[in-house]
Amino acid sequence: MPASLKLVHSENELEARRWKAVERRDVDSNGEFWTCVKTTGVYCLPSCAARPLRKNVIFADTRRAAEDAGYRPCKRCRPERYVQGGLAERIERIDWERAGAVLNAEGWAPLGRMLNDEECRQLIGSYDEDERYRSTVVMRRHGFGEGEYRYFNETAPRIVAELRARFYEKLAPLANQWAGKLGRETGFPVRHAAYLKHCAKAGQARPTPLILKYGPGDYNRLHQDLYGDEVFPLQIALLLSAPGKDFTGGEFVMTEQTPRRQSRAIVAPLEQGDAIAFAVNERPAEGARGIYRVKMRHGVSEVRTGSRYCLGVIFHDAA
Ligand SMILES: [Fe+2]
Ligand SMILES: [Zn+2]
Incomplete structure (x- = not known):
């Protein structure tokens, strides 16, 4: 049999198997392929409750392939929310070129989405494991807002350390571009471990990853997470609770201040497990007369009901 015919044959077999999985709404097939429905322009998880006709369905091997072909995520099964693979793979799958441009x-x-429901639950659960934290901050005592947060010590859950190291590597190139434009003298090393040594030499050796906990009436005033002169210019926050379900209110808010202008407010929509990257302090912007500094601050609006947990990943350590 010619090779091409054999290929067609095995492709048909693969498609037949995939269609069977769709008919069974097979949860175990989620992530293995994506079901694109030509008539609706929507793509789904194999387990979706929607019932397309076989003749209207084509299969995509990756989410990216489905989206590149113009398919939109299904509103019912939310395939864009499906968390696939280990942390390394998830972080690798982010379109970093686009994220950098944004x-x-x-x-x-x-x-x-970076974390699945179970990972979020576990991190929330770890908030009460006292031995994992080096300090607890009651925000009211410092005028930071209402609510509290805890800084992990060296025994932070593995997932926290891994997020910090892997996100750092992805953000360091952009941090170096910014550093160049803003006149920082030393570059940021490729690996986070090397950067932490640099922080320690600058007198900042205490870990800064933290979990924040807000209850009804709690909020976080606009601020910048600066812990000394050594600053990595970008940080990450991951929402661990489900908005609308675990809590209401509690929006993640940022302000941006350009020279000679009033502040501009930004509300970033986040769902459970979502990650957001943002400027810690200053970012460079290009104007007609060259580069200028844009100052950013972030905070959380008042939580109305329930409890809201968030994981903060800051890349410099604290004094
Ligand atoms: Fe913060
Ligand atoms: Zn669907």
Whole structure:
């Protein structure tokens, strides 16, 4: 049999198997392929409750392939929310070129869903494991707002350390571009471990990853997470609770201040498990007369009901 015929044959077999999985609404096939429905222009998880006709369905091997072909995520099964693979793979799958362009233009960028429900639950659960934290901050005592947060010590859950190291590597090139434009003398090393040594030499050796906990009436005033002169210019926040379900209110808010202008407010929509990258302090912007500094601050609006947990990943350590 000619090779091409054999290929067609095995492709048909693969498609037949995939269609069977769709008919069974097979949860175990989620992530293996994506079902694109030609008539609606929507793509789905194999387990979606929607019932397309076989003749209207084509299969995509990756989410990217489905989206590049012009398909939109299904509103019912939310395939864009499906968390696939290990952390490394998830972070690798982010379109970093696009994220970098958005960060350059806006000072913040949504990174999509990074953590599944179970990982969020576990991190929330770890908030009460006292031995994992080096300090607890009651925000009212410092005038920071209402609510509290806890800084992990060296025994932070593996997932926190891994997020910090892997996100750092992805953000360091952009941080170096910004550093060049803003006149920082030393570059940021490729690896986070090397950067932490640099922080320690500058007298900042205490870990800064933290979990923040807000209850009804709690909020976080606009601020910048600066812990000394050593600053990595970008940071990440991951929402651990489900808006609308676990809590209401509690929007993630940023302000951006350009020279000689009033502040501009930004509300970033986040769902459970979503990550957002944003400028810690200043970002460079290009104007007609060259580069100028845009100052950013972030905070959380008042939580109305329920409880809201958030994981903060700051890349410099604290004094
Ligand atoms: Fe913060
Ligand atoms: Zn669907």
